[in-house]
Amino acid sequence: MEAVRRHPWIVAIAGAIVLWLVFLAFPIVPETRQAVVVRFGKPERILNEYKPGRQIGAVGAGISWRIPFVDQIVWIDKRILDVDMQTQNVLSTDKRWLQVDAYARYRIVNPLLMYVRATTEDNLQAQLKTILGSDVRNELGKQPFAALLSPERQGVMDDIRNELNDDASKYGVEIVDVRIKRTDLPDGAPLQSAYESMSTAREQEARSIRAEGMKKAQIVQAQADADAAKIYAESYGKDPQFYDFYRAMQSYKVTFVGGADGKAPAPTAIILSPKDDYLKQFTGEAR
Amino acid sequence: MNIDPGWGSFADSKGPWGTGGSGSGDNEPSEGPWKDGSKGSKGSSPPQQGGLSSFEEFLRRNRARWSPGGQFPGRPDGSFLLWSIVAVLCLWMLFTSTHSIAPEQRGVVTRFGRYVYTLSPGVGMTLPSPIERVKKIDVESIRTSDLGSGSEEDLMLTGDQNLINIAYSVRWNIRDPQLYLFELKDPDGTLNQVAESAMRSVISQVSLSDAMGDKRIEIEDKAAQITQQILDRYHSGIQVQGVAIKQADPPAAVTDAFKDVQAAQQDAQKYVNRANASAFQTIAKAQGEAAAFDKVYAQYKLAPEVTRRRMYYDTMEQVLSKVPKTIVEAPGVVPYLPVTSGEAAPQPQSQQGQGQ
Numbered sequence: 001m002e003a004v005r006r007h008p009w010i011v012a013i014a015g016a017i018v019l020w021l022v023f024l025a026f027p028i029v030p031e032t033r034q035a036v037v038v039r040f041g042k043p044e045r046i047l048n049e050y051k052p053g054r055q056i057g058a059v060g061a062g063i064s065w066r067i068p069f070v071d072q073i074v075w076i077d078k079r080i081l082d083v084d085m086q087t088q089n090v091l092s093t094d095k096r097w098l099q100v101d102a103y104a105r106y107r108i109v110n111p112l113l114m115y116v117r118a119t120t121e122d123n124l125q126a127q128l129k130t131i132l133g134s135d136v137r138n139e140l141g142k143q144p145f146a147a148l149l150s151p152e153r154q155g156v157m158d159d160i161r162n163e164l165n166d167d168a169s170k171y172g173v174e175i176v177d178v179r180i181k182r183t184d185l186p187d188g189a190p191l192q193s194a195y196e197s198m199s200t201a202r203e204q205e206a207r208s209i210r211a212e213g214m215k216k217a218q219i220v221q222a223q224a225d226a227d228a229a230k231i232y233a234e235s236y237g238k239d240p241q242f243y244d245f246y247r248a249m250q251s252y253k254v255t256f257v258g259g260a261d262g263k264a265p266a267p268t269a270i271i272l273s274p275k276d277d278y279l280k281q282f283t284g285e286a287r
Numbered sequence: 288m289n290i291d292p293g294w295g296s297f298a299d300s301k302g303p304w305g306t307g308g309s310g311s312g313d314n315e316p317s318e319g320p321w322k323d324g325s326k327g328s329k330g331s332s333p334p335q336q337g338g339l340s341s342f343e344e345f346l347r348r349n350r351a352r353w354s355p356g357g358q359f360p361g362r363p364d365g366s367f368l369l370w371s372i373v374a375v376l377c378l379w380m381l382f383t384s385t386h387s388i389a390p391e392q393r394g395v396v397t398r399f400g401r402y403v404y405t406l407s408p409g410v411g412m413t414l415p416s417p418i419e420r421v422k423k424i425d426v427e428s429i430r431t432s433d434l435g436s437g438s439e440e441d442l443m444l445t446g447d448q449n450l451i452n453i454a455y456s457v458r459w460n461i462r463d464p465q466l467y468l469f470e471l472k473d474p475d476g477t478l479n480q481v482a483e484s485a486m487r488s489v490i491s492q493v494s495l496s497d498a499m500g501d502k503r504i505e506i507e508d509k510a511a512q513i514t515q516q517i518l519d520r521y522h523s524g525i526q527v528q529g530v531a532i533k534q535a536d537p538p539a540a541v542t543d544a545f546k547d548v549q550a551a552q553q554d555a556q557k558y559v560n561r562a563n564a565s566a567f568q569t570i571a572k573a574q575g576e577a578a579a580f581d582k583v584y585a586q587y588k589l590a591p592e593v594t595r596r597r598m599y600y601d602t603m604e605q606v607l608s609k610v611p612k613t614i615v616e617a618p619g620v621v622p623y624l625p626v627t628s629g630e631a632a633p634q635p636q637s638q639q640g641q642g643q
Contacts, residue, residue, distance in 0.1 A: 020371070024417075028399050028400045029399070029400055029401075030400035030401075030467040031397065031400060031401060031468075032468075032469055032472075035378045038545070040409055056465050056466070056469050056470075057401055057402030057404075057465070060401070061397075061399075061400050061401035061402065062398065062399045062400055062401035062421055063399040068414055077472060077473055078469075079469065079470055079472045080470060080472065080477075080522075081472050082472070082473070082476075082477065082480070096638030103480055103484075104522060105600050108453075114347070131409070146448075147398065150328070158425075176520065176521060177517070177520065179480075179481070179484040179517070180484065180487075181480060181483055181484045181487065182443070182483070183444060183487070183491070184442060184443075184444065185444070185450070191450075191536050194414070194448070194449070194450055194540065195450070195540045195541050197448075197543045198449050198450065198537065198544065199541045199543075199544040200537075200544075201449075202541065202544035202545055202547060202548050203544055203547065205548050205551070206544075206547045206548045206550070206551035207551070208556050209548065209551040209554075209555050210551045210555055210558075212552060212555055213555020213556065213557070213558040214555075214558050216555070216559045216563070216623075217558040217559050217561060219562075220559065220562035220563055220566050221430075221565060221566055221569075222564045223566065223568050224463050224562075224565070224566030224567070224569040225569060227569075227570050227573070228569045228570055228572070228573030229573075231573040231574055231577045232573055232576070233575075234576055234577070235577035235578075235580050235581055236580060237296050238584060239584060239587075242582070242584060242591075242595075243585055245595060245598070245599075246580060246583060246584075249598055249599065249601075249602040252602050252606050253602055253605055253606065254604075254623055256605075257604040257605050257606055257607060257609050267610075268610045268611075269610060269611040269612070269613065270607065270610050270611070270612050270613070271612075271613045271614070271615055272607075272612055272613070272614045272615070273614075273615060274614060278599075278600075278603050278607070287476070
């Protein structure tokens with residue numbers, strides 16, 4: 001006690017150092033991270049290592065220990081991470097370009113291996129990105145253009161996943177899945193020609209729709225004409241001779257006087273012979 | 288997290304060390320002096336130490352100010368402030384160990400970083416803050432992620448190799464807060480990527496007209512289903528409530544062509560409508576004329592000769608009363624006729640004679 005009172009500064013600093021050592025000695029491992037304890041560069045232990053099927057909160061995370069200064073802790077993410085491939089142009093087997101955007105989700109399942117082979121997460125990310133890019137290019141290059149747009153796409157993704165997983169397992173990484181996010185036509189000529197083919201397809205559609213409409217209209221009209229002919233035939237057929245007379249009378253009226261639409265006919269002068277039927281009473285002759 | 292402030296404040300402290308240490312014995316069952324801490328049981332925690340350190344620092348500071356004699360802190364006359372500090376500490380423990388969880392929330396409790404359990408809505412008790420921490424997560428409210436074309440076009444390839452400009456949104460909420468917190472590095476970003484991938488894979492299997500038209504609901508359902516499947520594979524703890532296509536249009540570059548198709552459809556309808564109208568007219572006219580003929584014919588039948596003559600004279604009367612007439616008396620003589628109105632040359636009419 002006396003010593004403490006005499007040298008408060010020394011005691012305070014000593015206490016601070018002790019406290020600091022305590023913090024160093026008992027690191028807290030959160031659920032989201034795993035850690036490799038490295039003693040003089042040699043990996044000693046793994047904290048909170050990922051085990052498939054293990055529930056969150058089961059074991060692993062929590063408070064741990066190490067020997068200060070001797071053991072270094074390398075933190076490694078335990079969660080599912082993602083690596084995004086840069087957009088790439090891929091040439092399909094039928095020599096068509098396609099712009100592909102893919103991503104992979106992965107988890108570091110063997111932090112020790114990952115630490116040994118890649119050291120840091122950023123480094124790992126960069127390497128995976130390169131591998132993913134080449135795998136995507138290789139695998140899609142084996143596919144025809146149509147396959148990349150069709151349901152077979154899932155199979156393609158599985159192939160890429162397996163291939164990538166083979167490479168990634170060397171880094172202690174498990175690929176959860178690979179998905180092709182977008183497959184687009186590259187800008188410029190392919191896109192323009194797609195637009196053109198869309199336009200022309202629409203044009204064709206529009207024309208055929210119009211033609212179809214005309215066809216329908218003609219059929220309707222023809223049917224109506226046929227029906228009308230039938231009606232006429234039924235009615236006039238009763239006495240063709242009288243029809244001839246009746247129709248002639250109507251026709252004269254329209255021709256010389258004007259039709260129901262009130263249009264005046266062309267001017268006409270008529271020369272009648274006295275022998276005309278119409279004038280037979282005029283001349284006083286009997287028939 | 289709060290280890291650091293404790294540590295920092297300790298470094299700043301100026302009070303005597305020993306007295307503070309003995310003071311801590313009053314309210315905390317910890318090992319007290321720091322020397323023991325380093326070698327002490329593993330159960331003793333740095334955060335606890337951190338809490339103590341700040342407390343002690345406070346204590347020491349006040350001791351230096353009020354009772355430089357170094358009396359024992361437990362004594363009531365030794366320090367009134369000591370008791371108030373104890374009270375503050377108790378309040379701190381009380382406040383950091385009770386948590387009110389709103390009805391839409393869940394509280395994910397971690398003890399030194401390890402997940403222990405999830406608090407349901409209501410008031411939950413945990414160990415005080417440095418030991419146990421609670422992260423409140425809203426699990427009920429539905430979040431919406433808007434994807435696809437916003438300001439610029441987002442083109443997708445359809446199954447028939449056309450392009451479609453699509454905008455859609457995903458509605459989701461959190462199903463398992465602990466999975467949401469601990470399984471994915473970037474759950475929100477993941478959701479967006481997965482949803483886009485799912486939507487593109489669905490769109491790539493349907494034709495353009497289906498995507499723009501009546502199969503929208505199927506597409507939405509399927510995209511939601513695929514998104515959910517993938518997210519479940521990641522153990523994301525996210526529940527997809529639905530995908531809604533807000534817009535599915537042809538790209539701007541070909542809009543005119545699509546509009547022309549619409550116009551063509553209207554044109555086609557127009558043609559048919561016109562034909563229908565005209566057909567109706569034709570038939571009505573036929574029926575009318577036939578009916579008129581039938582009526583006249585019925586009368587004609589009663590008195591054929593008279594009716595016929597009457598009709599003939601009626602017609603002739605109307606015709607001849609309206610037109611200039613020339614009657615040529617002498618048979619065989621063709622007269623030179625004056626051109627009556629200078630317009631049309633009169634025509635010889637011979638068919639008159641055909642009427643009997």
